[in-house]
Amino acid sequence: MINIVEKKDCCGCSACVSKCPKQCISMIVDNEGFSYPYLDKENCIDCGLCEKVCPVINQNEPKKPLRCYAAINPDENIRVKSSSGGIFTMIAEYIIAEGGVVFGAAWNKNWQVEHTYTEVKEGLKVFRGSKYIQSIIGDSFIQVELFLKVGRKVLFSGTPCQIAGLKKFLRKEYNNLITVDFVCHGVPSPGVFRWYMKEELKRYSDYVIKDIRFRDKCEGWKNFSFSIDLENIDSKECVTLSQTLHECSFLVGFLNNYYLRPSCHYCPAKQFKSSADITLADYWGYNQSDKIKDDDKGVSAIFISTKEGDRILHMVEPLYETVEYSDILRINGAVEHSAQAPYREYFYSHSEMPFKTIIEKLVSEKILNKARRKLYFLTHKHEYYKG
Ligand SMILES: Cc1cc2nc3c(=O)[nH]c(=O)nc-3n(C[C@H](O)[C@H](O)[C@H](O)COP(=O)(O)OP(=O)(O)OC[C@H]3O[C@@H](n4cnc5c(N)ncnc54)[C@H](O)[C@@H]3O)c2cc1C
Ligand code: SF4
Ligand code: SF4
Ligand code: SF4
Known part of the structure; x- marks a missing residue:
């Protein structure tokens, strides 16, 4: 047990x-x-x-993808609403058109992130965009198995460890299952997110949440924003609170790894160990072709690990260019490496402080430590060069 x-x-x-x-x-x-x-x-x-069935106990061997691409969805409306190049929606639309079922992570009515499914194209919008908290799997693995057993095509999207877990749970290969994961920095704590939201919305007790977007492109893809749409209970007045990734303390804490799940620092499914057919990522800084211009609306990196993944991508036909794996790796270390956690313990041991204060303290501590390390190196560099 x-x-x-x-x-x-x-x-x-x-x-x-x-x-x-x-x-x-x-x-x-x-x-x-x-x-x-x-x-x-x-x-x-x-x-x-x-x-x-545990994917941590029974880890697969790391592997390299068969092929890699830079790609965008030619439908700009969808691309702007997606986190990177909007490729997930293209794949999902293809599966729906084939009579299939698509599983993904969506907000539930309590503003928790939960896996659910849709059988219609209009139902895909709830999956679009990264939600930076761990999703609740609930009964979705069991539902996937039921659909597969009656011969329905199923697309399951999630973190690499969720894909690895699903595959172990199924315990056999299904030709009608397609899996899509992403290069994963790690998942922040849903409990910490609730704490952050409580403080953030203190002044808005007479408003209800209508939408939350972690990767709003209102200020561009590179300078993405965390946005909350609110509606006043009485007047129905709508407001949007928006902060860029440098201003939003929740995003700052996420990107600095203060409250990722402990397993994310020893990821059991990175390096394509999840055995997903297709892996998606942000292709930051891609600017190598006339076909895909860096217009700050998002470019995806696509890693293909199976023949079926390659077949589907060619059926879907995004605007794409073939690229080298090493080129993506150079700008996206999370493809192979787990996040470090030097300040995690400090974060959790100071939970009596206001959220913003801890983040500010930790960021200045990090900057100070960096300066200290630099100073130490400059004053001891003769020892490094000798040894
Ligand atoms: C927690 C997290 C960490 C990430 N870390 C990185 C990273 O370090 N480097 C990088 O290049 N890319 C990372 N990504 C992936 C990237 O941001 C894009 O999601 C990916 O490139 C797909 O973009 P898209 O435009 O094709 O589609 P989108 O429409 O943006 O894709 C949304 C897909 O992500 C799934 N999804 C959203 N939130 C969750 C969640 N909480 N749990 C499980 N599945 C979810 C949805 O089900 C859907 O399939 C991360 C995404 C998440 C959710
Ligand atoms: S699967 Fe359930 S019954 Fe079987 S060993 Fe585990 S906990 Fe016990
Ligand atoms: S939740 Fe997943 S990783 Fe954790 S023990 Fe169960 S199977 Fe293993
Ligand atoms: S970093 Fe690894 S363990 Fe953490 S959520 Fe992503 S895939 Fe799972």
């Missing part, structure tokens, strides 16, 4: 919960705001299935 000794050894994919034949595992939120499996030992029959 599953026994998590160290938190870094559970990515929270829920494969064990979904597989247990006695339903004796449930996901419980810890003090850092992440969910972990909790086992009701009384009902456990010690069948071992939970361990067999």
